[in-house]
Amino acid sequence: MTKDILRRTILFIIIACLIFTTGCATNKQDNISVDKDKLVSVLNEKYSTDKNLKLIGDNEKVEDNYITVVSYDDLANTHYVDIVTFSVNKKDSSITFLNNKGGRADTKQPLSISSAGEIFNNKNSYLITYGEVYDNKLSSIELEYNDGQKKTQEITNNGFLVITKGDFLGINKLSAFNQNNEVVYSFP
Amino acid sequence: MKKLRKVMSFLLAATLLLVNSNSVLAANNQKANDETWEARRAYIEENMIKLGSQGFDNVDEWLQLNGVEKVKLKASSKDKDDVISPMSDPGNISIYSIDGYFDSLAKKYLVKGWWSWNSTSYVDSTTGALEGVALSMSNTDFSPATGYVLASNPAGIAVYDQAGNYYSNTGATSKIDSSGVSYIYQDAWLGTQYRGYKGQAWFWMTTPPTTSSSNPIYLKMHYIHTWTGANLETFGLKWQPGAPPELNMTFSTVPAQWPATNQITIYNWPYN
Numbered sequence: 001m002t003k004d005i006l007r008r009t010i011l012f013i014i015i016a017c018l019i020f021t022t023g024c025a026t027n028k029q030d031n032i033s034v035d036k037d038k039l040v041s042v043l044n045e046k047y048s049t050d051k052n053l054k055l056i057g058d059n060e061k062v063e064d065n066y067i068t069v070v071s072y073d074d075l076a077n078t079h080y081v082d083i084v085t086f087s088v089n090k091k092d093s094s095i096t097f098l099n100n101k102g103g104r105a106d107t108k109q110p111l112s113i114s115s116a117g118e119i120f121n122n123k124n125s126y127l128i129t130y131g132e133v134y135d136n137k138l139s140s141i142e143l144e145y146n147d148g149q150k151k152t153q154e155i156t157n158n159g160f161l162v163i164t165k166g167d168f169l170g171i172n173k174l175s176a177f178n179q180n181n182e183v184v185y186s187f188p
Numbered sequence: 189m190k191k192l193r194k195v196m197s198f199l200l201a202a203t204l205l206l207v208n209s210n211s212v213l214a215a216n217n218q219k220a221n222d223e224t225w226e227a228r229r230a231y232i233e234e235n236m237i238k239l240g241s242q243g244f245d246n247v248d249e250w251l252q253l254n255g256v257e258k259v260k261l262k263a264s265s266k267d268k269d270d271v272i273s274p275m276s277d278p279g280n281i282s283i284y285s286i287d288g289y290f291d292s293l294a295k296k297y298l299v300k301g302w303w304s305w306n307s308t309s310y311v312d313s314t315t316g317a318l319e320g321v322a323l324s325m326s327n328t329d330f331s332p333a334t335g336y337v338l339a340s341n342p343a344g345i346a347v348y349d350q351a352g353n354y355y356s357n358t359g360a361t362s363k364i365d366s367s368g369v370s371y372i373y374q375d376a377w378l379g380t381q382y383r384g385y386k387g388q389a390w391f392w393m394t395t396p397p398t399t400s401s402s403n404p405i406y407l408k409m410h411y412i413h414t415w416t417g418a419n420l421e422t423f424g425l426k427w428q429p430g431a432p433p434e435l436n437m438t439f440s441t442v443p444a445q446w447p448a449t450n451q452i453t454i455y456n457w458p459y460n
Contacts, residue, residue, distance in 0.1 A: 101257075103252075103257070103258075113252070113253055114252050114253070114255075114257075115252070115253055115254055115255035115292075115293075116255050116257070116292045117255040117291070117292035117293030117294070117295075118292070125293065127254075127255055127293055128255075129253070146231060167224070169227055169228050169231035170228070170231055170232070170235075170254040170255070170293070171253055171254055174253060187249060187250075187253065188239055188242075188246060188249075188250055
């Protein structure tokens with residue numbers, strides 16, 4: 001009887017350990033390619049009351065989800081830039097829209113730029129910086145964070161997306177460069 | 189049987205240790221969160237004050253770059269406008285850029301507004317009594333807004349002259365009265381510059397007031413300028429049933445003074 005209980009206890013501990021390690025292993029990132037046509041189709045449905053929807057910049061994978069940047073006009077021709085979070089099914093590559101956020105963008109400026117803070121899996125904090133570029137002389141942007149780290153991002157599809165995880169407090173400076181690596185715009 | 193007791197004792201001890209370590213972990217996490225928030229807040233306020241010398245739009249641009257969303261910029265496909273137009277109040281002073289914000293990194297809420305004199309020819313060369321500023325959140329029946337939680341030590345104010353120089357030594361202090369904060373500071377003519385020509389006041393919340401499309405709130409900013417000397421006895425927001433909240437300052441003798449106000453209406457705070 002005693003032995004039996006001891007065996008059961010040991011078995012319970014082993015199973016608990018297995019569950020714990022399996023749970024940890026699910027954080028491993030899998031690289032699944034995003035089907036852009038499928039993504040555009042999902043977004044067109046979500047933004048059905050808007051027009052001129054465009055994917056700008058590149059997609060980025062953050063933990064279990066993906067983020068992309070879109071620009072569009074509403075029916076009153078006001079221009080907007082949003083970030084969209086979506087997931088991709090590992091089995092059939094189907095795309096599920098999760099959420100969007102963003103705001104108006106002034107196309108008379110060289111570029112629009114915004115950031116949004118996100119917490120993924122209830123613990124990891126990210127600052128997602130994104131924007132659309134209207135001055136075609138611009139070829140890259142650089143963000144300088146308060147802890148001194150710098151991130152440079154090429155402008156692709158007239159936009160950019162920079163996702164930074166960490167304990168920094170914010171962005172001290174944005175610089176935008178032309179192809180000759182000259183600063184064309186900076187703030188502040 | 190002895191083995192069984194030992195195993196049970198071990199499991200009990202392990203459980204107790206786990207529960208205790210979780211409590212300690214939670215307390216440590218809270219402390220770490222508080223410290224992270226205070227550091228983030230100091231960073232935001234430092235930049236708000238620094239960039240404020242160049243004007244409110246520079247502050248707003250920096251906030252946008254740093255994940256602090258303005259209420260009116262938050263939009264979904266179906267809900268483009270969260271704010272209606274402000275009441276205008278022309279005069280010697282303009283009250284403007286009254287806004288609500290959401291810090292999407294720290295998950296905190298900010299209310300902020302600006303004042304600026306419209307011309308240096310209007311300012312007074314004599315130092316009068318203290319100036320007063322107030323920010324309030326009320327329901328449309330002018331009762332205090334509900335559902336909000338102010339951050340600890342929520343208020344801040346930054347005072348500039350017409351050249352944009354920042355003054356930290358203005359004797360500023362603040363007071364919470366229900367769903368609003370009032371501030372006082374000393375303006376002064378300094379030979380060529382007027383300390384108090386423009387400025388911004390703000391407060392932080394951990395939870396925003398309850399709002400909806402049918403239950404918006406007013407954000408009101410109230411400024412009182414004085415230009416003859418008097419000792420301030422009390423200051424604070426006055427909430428009277430059916431009347432808009434007002435900044436109330438009482439003095440030993442009544443100084444020459446006039447008020448300026450402005451307000452916006454907010455239907456939806458940007459929730460994450």
